[in-house]
Amino acid sequence: MSAPQTSRFQLVRGQVLHFLADPGEQDDADSYQYFRDGALWIVDGHIADLGPWVGVQARVAPEDLAAAEVFNYGDRLILPGLVDTHCHYPQSGIIASFGRQLLDWLNDYTFPAEAAFGDPAVGAATAEYFIERMLAHGTTTASVFSTVHPESVDAFMAAAKKRDLRMLTGKVMMDRNAPANLMDTVADAERDSLALIERWHGKGRLRYSITPRFAPTSSPEQLALAGELYKSKPDLHVQSHLAENPAEIAWVGQLFPHCRDYLDVYQHYGLLGPRTIYGHCIHLAPVEIEEMARYGAAAAFCPTSNLFLGSGFFNHPAAADAGIRVGLATDVGGGTSFSLIRTLGEAYKVSQLHQRPLAPLRAWFLATLGGAQALYLDEFIGNFAKGKEADFVVLDPRATPELAFRLKGSERLAEKLFALMILGDERCVVATHVMGKPAFQQ
Numbered sequence: 001m002s003a004p005q006t007s008r009f010q011l012v013r014g015q016v017l018h019f020l021a022d023p024g025e026q027d028d029a030d031s032y033q034y035f036r037d038g039a040l041w042i043v044d045g046h047i048a049d050l051g052p053w054v055g056v057q058a059r060v061a062p063e064d065l066a067a068a069e070v071f072n073y074g075d076r077l078i079l080p081g082l083v084d085t086h087c088h089y090p091q092s093g094i095i096a097s098f099g100r101q102l103l104d105w106l107n108d109y110t111f112p113a114e115a116a117f118g119d120p121a122v123g124a125a126t127a128e129y130f131i132e133r134m135l136a137h138g139t140t141t142a143s144v145f146s147t148v149h150p151e152s153v154d155a156f157m158a159a160a161k162k163r164d165l166r167m168l169t170g171k172v173m174m175d176r177n178a179p180a181n182l183m184d185t186v187a188d189a190e191r192d193s194l195a196l197i198e199r200w201h202g203k204g205r206l207r208y209s210i211t212p213r214f215a216p217t218s219s220p221e222q223l224a225l226a227g228e229l230y231k232s233k234p235d236l237h238v239q240s241h242l243a244e245n246p247a248e249i250a251w252v253g254q255l256f257p258h259c260r261d262y263l264d265v266y267q268h269y270g271l272l273g274p275r276t277i278y279g280h281c282i283h284l285a286p287v288e289i290e291e292m293a294r295y296g297a298a299a300a301f302c303p304t305s306n307l308f309l310g311s312g313f314f315n316h317p318a319a320a321d322a323g324i325r326v327g328l329a330t331d332v333g334g335g336t337s338f339s340l341i342r343t344l345g346e347a348y349k350v351s352q353l354h355q356r357p358l359a360p361l362r363a364w365f366l367a368t369l370g371g372a373q374a375l376y377l378d379e380f381i382g383n384f385a386k387g388k389e390a391d392f393v394v395l396d397p398r399a400t401p402e403l404a405f406r407l408k409g410s411e412r413l414a415e416k417l418f419a420l421m422i423l424g425d426e427r428c429v430v431a432t433h434v435m436g437k438p439a440f441q442q
Contacts, residue, residue, distance in 0.1 A: 002124065005084065007066050007067055007068055007069050007236045008043060008044050008067070009041075009042065009043055009065075009067055009068035009069065009070070010040070010041075010042040010066065010068060010069045010070075010071065010390070010433075010436040010437070011040070011041055011042075011057065011060065011069070012040040012070075012071045012072045012073065012078065012392075012433075012436075013037075013039050013043035013053050013070075013071065013072045013074075013077040014038065014039075014040065014072075014073035014074065014075070014077065014394060015034070015035070015036055015037070015038060015071060015075060015076065015077045015078060016033075016035040016038030016039065016040065016047045016050060016078045016384070017032065017033070017034045017035075017077060017078070017079055017297025017364070017413070018031045018032065018033055018080055018368070018369070018383040018384040018385075019031060019361075019365045019368060019369040019370075019382075019383055020032060020033065020369075020385075021365075021369075021384065022320070022362060022365055022370065023359065023361040023362050023365055023393040024062070024257050024359075024362060025317075025356065025359050025360075025361070026359075027359060027361045027364065027414060028328075031226075031365070032361060032365075033050075033260060033359070034413055035050070035051060035053075036051060036292055037052060037053045037054075038050065038051065038053060038056075038078070039051065039052070039053040039055075039056035039057060039058050040078065040384060040390065040392070041051055041059070041060055041290075042390040042436035043064075044078060044193070045164075045389060045390055045435030045436050045437075046387055046388065046389060046390055046394060046436075047221075047296075047384050047385065047386050047387065047388050047389075047390050047418050050386075057163055067160065069436075071431075071438075072122060073430065073431070074396050076213070076395060076396050076397075076430055077394070077395045077396075077397055077416075077420075078392055078393075078394055078395075078396050079364065079368060079392060079393050080368040080369065080372075080381065080382055080383050080384060080391065080392055080393075081138065081139065081140025081141060081241070081368075081381065081391035081392055081393055081429075081432065081433075081434070082138045082139045082140065082141075082329070082340045082341075082367050082368065082371070082393055083139070083140075083141045083142070083327060083328070083340075083367065083368060083369050083370075083371025083372050083374075083375065083377075083381070083382065084134070084139050084141070084142040084143070084329055084330050084340060084371070085142075085143050085278040085298070085300040085301075085327030085328065085329045085374050085375060086143055086145075086239070086277065086300035086327075086328050086329035086330075086331055087142055087143070087144055087145070087329060087331055087332045088093065088110075088128060088144070088145040088332060088333060089126060089127060089130040089144050089145070089146065089156055089169075089332070090113060090114050090117050090123075090146065090147050090152060090336075090345045091109075091110060091113060091114075091332055091333030091356060092126055092129060092133070092143070092312045092323075092332060093113060093126070093333070094110065094333045095266075095333040095335070095337075096330060096336065097109045097333075100309070100333075101245060101247065101309060101310060101311075102244055102245040102247070102248055102309055102311060103245070103247055103251075104249065105203060105334060107155045108173050109333075110333075111178065111179050111182055111259060112416075113333075114147040114148070114172075114182060115179070115181050115182060116152060117146070117147040117149045117151065117152040117155075117393060119151075120151045120154070120155060123127040123146075123147075123149070123151055123152045123154070123155030123156070124158070124159070124256075125153045126155070127155045127156045127158070127159040127160075128159050129290070130144075130156075130243070130332075131159050131163065131165070131328070132157075132244050133338045133343075134338060135432045135434075135439050135440040136338075136391060136426060136429060136432070136440050137162075137337075137338045137339045137340065137341070137426045137429060138340065138393035138395070138426070138429045138432050139338070139432075140165065140166070140339070140381075140391040140392075140393070140434055140439075141165070141166045141167060141341055141371070141372070141375070141381055141391065142167060142168070142169075143168045143169075143209060143211075143237070143239050143277060143300070143329075143375055144167060144168065144169040145169065145170075145172060145211060145239065146169050146171055146172060146211070147171075147172050147174045147182070148169065148171065148173070148174050148182050148183070148184050148190040148273060149171070149431055150171050150195065150196055152171070152232075153169055153170065153171050153194075153196050154199070154200075155201070157169065157199075157200040157203075157329050158208055159386065160206060161203060161204050161206060162198075162440060163209060163434060164204060164434055164435055165205060165206075165207060165252045165434060166205035166206075166207075166238055166377065166380060166381055166389065166391065167205070167207075168204055168206070168208070168209045168237055168239070168375065169208070169209060169211075169238065170193070170196070170208055170209035170211035170237075171189070171193055171196055171211060172212075172213050173193075173210075173211060173213065173218055173222055173226060174212075174213045174217040175188075175189065175217075175218060175219050176218070176219050177216050177217050178213075178217050182265060185227050186219070186221050186222050187221055189225060189226075190225055190229075192230075193210065193229055195325045197207060197229075197233070198238070201233070201236065202235070205380075205389070207235070207236075207237055207377075208236055208237065209236070209237040209238060209239045210226050210236060210237065210238045210239075210271075211231050211238075211239050211240065212226045212231050212240050212271070213240065213241070214240055214241035214242075214248070215240075215252050215255065215256065215262065215265045216248070216251050216252060216255055220256075220269070223265070223266075223269035224269050224270070225236070225246055226269065226270075226271055227269045227271050228270070230270060230271060230276075231270060231398070235275070236275065237276070237277070237375070237376070238275065238276040238277070239276075239277050239278075239279070240271070240278055240279070241278060241279045241280060242262055242264070242266070242278035242279065242280060242281050242284075242299075243262050243278075243280060243281055243282055243283045243284050243288070243305075244265060244279070244280035244282055244283075244306075244311050244312075244353075244384050245283075245309075245311050246283060249262055249283055252265060256268075260287070261285055261288055262288070263284070263288040263291055263292065263426065264291075265289075267291065267295070268277075272291070272292075272295045273295050273296055273297065274296040274376055275375075276295075276296075276297045276298065277297070277298040277299070277300055277327070277374055277375060278292075278297060278298070278299060278300065278435070279300040279302055279329065280299075280300070280302055280305075280306065280311065280314065280331075281299040281300075281313060281314060281319070282314050282315075283311040284304060285395065288386060289318065289319065289322045289324065290322065292300060292319075292322075292324050292437050293322045293323040293324045293358040295326070296325070297325075298324065298325035298326065298327060298371035298373075298375070298376075299314070299319055299324055299325070299326050299327075299374070299415055299432060300326075300327055300328075300329040300331075300374065301314050301316055301326055301327065301328050301366070302314070302329045302330070302331035302334075302335060303343060303346035303348060303349070303350045304331070304335040304336045304337060304342070304343055304346045304434045305329075305330075305331035305334035305335040305336070306350070307333070307346060307350070308334060308336050309334055313350045313353050313354065314350060315354055316317050316347070316350070316351055316354070316356065316358065316438060317351065317354055317356040318354075322397045325370075325373050325374040326366065326370060326374060327366065327370055327372075327373070327374030327375065328344065328347060328366045328367045328370070328371055329343070329433070330338055330343055330344050332385045332436055337425075338426070339425050339426050340367050341395075341420065341421060341424045341425055341426070341428060342424075342426075343367075343431075344363045344364070344366075344367060344421035345421050345422050345424075346357075347363065347366070348363065348422065349423065359414075359416035360414050360415075360418035361413075361414060363417070364417055364421070368382055368383065369382035369383050370382075389437055390433065390436040391433065391434050391435065392432075392433050393429060393431070393432050393433075394429070394430040394432070394433075395420065395424070395428045395429060396428050396430050397416050397419065397420050397424070397428065397429065399424070399428040399430075400423065400424075400428075400429045401422050403420070403423050406419050406423060407419055425429075429442070430442055
């Protein structure tokens, strides 16, 4: 490093990989750029140039180069920051609790854990821990559930803003079929959400997500309010759950007999469209798949959670074929790790059960640009296109003896990426940068 960290400029050297589109199952050569000896030139936290090291360095004005922080990562792999499209920060402390089915999990673990978040100190401590662990695992953006308590949103947003992160969260809406100490009302949800939107939405790199937990825990009136809030500003987001578990789906049918299916509940109340993302989406009927694609709704692929809770196997190939935006997700704490690298390995196994294995280039697209597209944030993040925000992760593909032995003598990109997603984990994360600046370093 050749200058103080207050510099406007960063020059970063390493093996640079980013995606321009979905590589599909055939590794479309036009869908990505890979520079074996590459560089990023970053000005005021944004990508100003990228390409081969020699060319990028030559294009920088000498006086700017002299003032730059220089990060030489050698043969390490530099990717855009990883994007987690569905997770629950208040559940950080219940990862690895003995698994049951979804509805048991909620009652036995989730609701008791979330009850503590009326205390701002609990929210603040958990938000700090959660964000630190995300950065240590290479994740720079996430769509995050808070709890029903507005204090939980304040805690998360404050921790994210302090680090200048591009993050989304929202207060959970839940006015029925939940413990009394975790329920709000329609009026509470409206008052709290409006205040939180005013306080946090668009502040720095933060966005607000309208967050009904899932259809069974919101009354029709509360879902209607959520739809009205979604439409009240042109860049608000929506996050919830959809078709995770057969018992859940049957329950939704009993509660909303006037709706065609689970997805139609959200459509009926105005919660389907751009910037809406639904976790799981495992047990969708063909018409629901068609409608999600038609309305521009996205699906969050949560393989570790779905396997852990025995919920089923998300059909990523079918969703991609239909044109649904899909992002990868840890679903902490039903999910079993903060690591999107580990999550990719489980996504591959799930794809094998559909007899269309997840190709390595497509997998890393899902964890980067695909996630940004699913969250409708790809104008800001997801790749290294000029002008985008310079969030990135530095990975060592030979970080462990197993990886080093496996890749001995191998230089093919796809082989390296595949070994990394099957054998890799957070030990491979050398550094995570936010807006060009180091936010985590081993």
